[in-house]
Structures are given as C-alpha cells and as structure tokens.
Amino acid sequence: xxxxxxxxxxxxxxxxxxxxxxxxxCKHTLPELPYEYNSMEPIISGEIMKLHHSKHHAxxxxxxxxxxxQLNQALANGDVSRVISLQPALNFNGGGHLNHTIFWDILSxxxxxxxxxxxxxxxxxxxxSFDKLKNELTARAVSVQGSGWGWxxxxxxxxxxxxAQTSNQDPLEATTGLIPVLGIDVWEHAYYxxxxxxxxxxxxxxxxxxxxESVAKRYQAAIMAC
Numbered sequence: 001x002x003x004x005x006x007x008x009x010x011x012x013x014x015x016x017x018x019x020x021x022x023x024x025x026c027k028h029t030l031p032e033l034p035y036e037y038n039s040m041e042p043i044i045s046g047e048i049m050k051l052h053h054s055k056h057h058a059x060x061x062x063x064x065x066x067x068x069x070q071l072n073q074a075l076a077n078g079d080v081s082r083v084i085s086l087q088p089a090l091n092f093n094g095g096g097h098l099n100h101t102i103f104w105d106i107l108s109x110x111x112x113x114x115x116x117x118x119x120x121x122x123x124x125x126x127x128x129s130f131d132k133l134k135n136e137l138t139a140r141a142v143s144v145q146g147s148g149w150g151w152x153x154x155x156x157x158x159x160x161x162x163x164a165q166t167s168n169q170d171p172l173e174a175t176t177g178l179i180p181v182l183g184i185d186v187w188e189h190a191y192y193x194x195x196x197x198x199x200x201x202x203x204x205x206x207x208x209x210x211x212x213e214s215v216a217k218r219y220q221a222a223i224m225a226c
Contacts, residue, residue, distance in 0.1 A: 026067050030058050031101055039109040043205045045194045053104065060096030060169070067093060097171035099149060103185050106218070108211035116154050116213040119219055126161045129194045133163075134207060137184070140165055147187040150203075153178025155221035161219070177220040182215050 033053060038046030067089040114130050115123060127133040133152070140163055141150025142144035148167045155162050155178055164176050172180040184203060191202035 028061050028068075028097060030054075030061050031104065033104055035109055039211050040107060043209050044107075044191070046195050048189075048191065051193070053100075056187075057096070057100040060093045060100065063089065064080065064097050066091035085162055091171070091174070092169050095171040095174070098171045099169055099180075099183060099185070102180055102183050102218075103188055106182060106211050106214045107206075107209050108214070112208040113209040113212070116217065117216065119212065119216040122161060122219065137163055137182075138200075138203050138207075140213075141184045141186050141203045144186050149179065150184040150186060152182040153180050154219065156222075159223075179218075179225065181218045181222060182210070 007013075010226055019132065030053070033049075036046075037049040037053070039047055040046075071083060071086050071090065074086065085092055114120065120130065123130050127136070137150050137152060144150060144165050144167070146167065148165060148170075149172070151164045151166065152161055152173050153172050154160075157177075161181065161182050162178065164172065164178055166172055166175055172178050172183070184206060186199060186203065191199065195202040
C-alpha cells in the first residue's frame with residue numbers, strides 16, 4: 001500500500017534505514033545528520049536544527065512505524081475499510097520522512113555559491129539561468145499557502161527539470177510524478193524561532209547552505225532511474 005512512497009524512496013534517497021524497509025517489515029529510523037546541529041549557523045540556528053530533526057522528523061518516523069503496524073494488522077485481518085482509512089497517515093508521515101531525509105542531505109555548512117558542470121548547464125537550459133531558477137523557486141516557496149515545500153524535480157517524460165509546490169508533507173513524486181532534486185521546507189517549524197513571520201528572509205538565506213554536489217547527484221540518479 002506504500003507503493004507511491006516506496007517509488008519515491010527508490011528514486012534517489014540514500015538512507016539505508018529507509019531503503020531497508022521496502023522489502024521487509026522493519027522499523028523506519030531517524031537518519032543521522034552528517035554535520036552538527038549548529039553547523040548551519042547563522043543561516044539556521046542550532047536550536048531550530050535540533051528541534052526540526054530530533055523532534056519533528058522523529059515524530060514522522062514514529063507515526064509512520066505505528067501506521068505501518070496498523071496497516072499490517074488490517075491486511076492480515078482482511079479489513080479493507082481500515083486499510084483505506086490509514087492512507088492519510090501513511091501519506092503524511094511517510095511523506096514527512098521522505099521529504100526531510102532529502103532536506104538534510106541537500107544542506108551543508110560548506111554549501112552555497114552556484115552549481116557547476118552538467119547541473120549548471122541543465123539549469124541554464126531549463127530555466128534560462130541560475131539566477132532565474134533561484135528567484136522563481138524563492139517566490140514559489142514563499143508563496144506556499146500554509147505549510148509545504150518548494151521543489152525542483154526531474155520530469156521523466158520530458159527529461160527536463162521543473163518547479164513545483166506541495167502542501168503539507170505530500171511527497172513530490174507520488175503527487176506530481178516529478179523526481180525530487182532540490183526541496184525547500186517552508187513549514188514554520190523550519191524557521192519560525194529565528195525568522196518569526198519573515199519566511200522570505202529564511203528562503204533567501206537558505207541558498208547559502210545548499211549542497212550543490214548533493215543536488216547534482218540527485219539529478220544524475222533521477223536520470224539513471226528512468
């Protein structure tokens with residue numbers, strides 16, 4: 001029943017903890033970060049990073065495990081109504097786990113600047129220039145109503161990158177068909193303690209810690225997966 005979310009995982013998530021749960025009834029686990037919580041300062045405070053990772057992401061993981069346990073019971077009992085009723089919880093918490101696993105990977109204390117090589121060429125081809133990508137994605141992320149994400153994803157049909165918005169924790173591939181390459185979390189828990197209601201300031205600042213090497217790897221993985 002998690003085929004849509006599972007497909008998103010296969011399209012480039014690198015966490016063994018996530019990948020391992022596709023073929024067996026294991027527990028999803030919170031991925032470890034490859035940097036310290038305060039490594040993103042002053043762009044994102046250590047307090048926000050700690051709460052975001054150890055509390056918010058951890059809650060998605062715990063709730064996803066609980067929902068999958070209930071799903072297994074419902075399937076074993078042949079309870080179709082229960083299986084259907086669990087889909088919102090699986091989508092929300094599974095999406096939260098997928099989205100955040102991507103998010104941590106595309107941040108780096110040594111990030112920022114501009115992409116290079118093939119990725120930059122593709123950005124220039126599909127968006128006109130890096131500055132145009134940056135400005136448009138910033139505008140899209142800032143304009144998300146309520147909570148959600150701004151994305152750059154790979155369109156398997158056209159072979160091009162395109163931008164999208166998703167609401168809440170909807171996983172990009174399951175809802176739009178795009179393979180996620182770059183995502184910006186604009187839930188208030190990602191920035192409010194530091195930026196208050198100034199979402200635009202947060203989104204503009206986050207470009208200084210984007211890990212373009214990771215984004216480039218995700219782009220190459222998306223191409224190879226098609």
